[in-house]
Amino acid sequence: MIAYCTNVHPAHDLAGILDQLDRHAVGVRERLGVDVLPLGLWMPASVARGLAADPVVRKGFRDELAARGLSVSTLNAFPYGDFHDTVVKHAVYRPDWVDPRRLAYTRDCATILADLMPSSATYGSISTLPLGWREPWTDRDDAQAEAALSELTSFLRGLDRPVRLAVEPEPGCVLDTVADAVGWLTGRVDPAHVGLCLDTCHLAVSWADPVETVELIRRSGLPVVKVQASAALEVPDPRAAREALADFAEPRYLHQVRENAPEGVLAADDLPEAFxxxxxxxxxRVHFHVPLHAVPRAGLRSTTDVLVAAVAALDEETHVEVETYTWTVLPDAGDLTEGIAAELAWAREHLTTGVAV
Incomplete structure (x- = not known):
């Protein structure tokens, strides 16, 4: 299953989600020439709450997806609210896993996914934030987050279909790197129900070796529940490329930057701060998801090599979700439907791992 993540589409209700799918997903499926297009579905918490509460509405939504030739085996439950506000930045990390709203939202998503996923699906996956932003975070927060994940695990065990949580490390968060996530999760979670979401843009930004990272996860006993196939911007010579980078310093999303210095990786929480x-x-390397098939402007490059290496190193079946949510803030983005189709075509050609249905 290679899906595309619909968090690129703004939607505030179920009708809005279906409208966006009509405008884009159906056209992507047609361009790719496939009968069924997998989606990595995103919905805000208000929509998830209503769907989870009403099995009749869930059945109707499943029927609407099927009528359009769309399927859902994975949800992106990282953004909780409006992911397309004028300014999102740190708000995307709220509520965190200390806040009961995060548990409630994720539980709603699991209820929905258990009904939406096709009968052929081996499992369903839900990606989530890496506990929260790193500040403020205390030992008490650690304990509360662990308790919330334990409560969610108990809920997942009671579902009729297997649904797994995928914790997604991200620069600047409590679980900044994959190594941080492996260290925190091991011994705290049940790997039958909770594992990792390996976002390869985030992995690249950390400057960690992709093959060694996959081996670290393998040794831990945690599963890679989901891969978010994504690419970061790499800047070989930041001083020479400052003008080329300027258009990527946009106001909506946070674009963490890491400099690979001999004394260690240096960090900035956003591109303007890095300057x-x-x-x-x-x-x-800059946390700015760039289209997989695109060739960045002069002075910049894409880290698709990290993506390909990480996926090739996997020896387990997993969900793969192309997640370029930045189309609406990309310089010279072009047509969205054509761009998503081109990304998926690239992924189908270059990613060779076992892919779970």
Missing amino acids: EDLPGEHPW
Whole structure:
């Protein structure tokens, strides 16, 4: 299953979600020439609450998806509310896993997914944030987040269909790197129900070796429940490429930057801060999801090599979701439907792992 993530589409209700799918997903399916197009579905918490509460509405929504030739085996439950506000930035990490609303939202998503996923699906997956932003975070927060994940696990065990949670490390968060996530999750969660979402843009930004990272996860006993197939911007010479980077310093999303210096990886929480605070003497990687098939402008490159290497190193079946949510803020983005179709075609050609249905 190689899906595309619908968090690129703004929608505030079920009718809005279906409208966006009509405008884009159906056209993507037709361009790819497939009978059924897998989606990595995103919905805000208000929509999830209504769907989870009413099995009749869930059945109607499933029928609407089927009528359009669309299927859902994975949900993106990282953004809780409006992911397309004028300014999102740190708001995407709220509520965190200490806040009961995060548990309620994720439980609603699991209820929905158990009904939406096709009968042929091996399991359903739900990606979620890496506990929360790193500040403020205390030992008490750790304990509360662990308790919330334990409560969710008990809920997942009671579902009629297997649904697994995929915790997604991200730069700047409590679980900043895959190594952080493996260290925190191991021994705290049941790997039959909770594992990792390996976002390969985030992995690239951390400057971790993709093959060694996959081996670290394998040794931990945690599953890679889901891969978010994504690419970061790499800047070989930040000083020379500052003008090329300027258009990517947009106001909606947070674009964490890491400089690969000899003394260690240097960090900035957003691109404007990187311009001010990082020396720029060594290569940068920027948390800006760029289309998989695209060739960035001069002075920049894409980290699709990290994506390909990570996926090739996997020895287990997993869900793969193309997640380029930045189309609406990309310089010179072009037609959205054509772009998503081109990304999926690229992924089908270059990603060779076992893919769960």
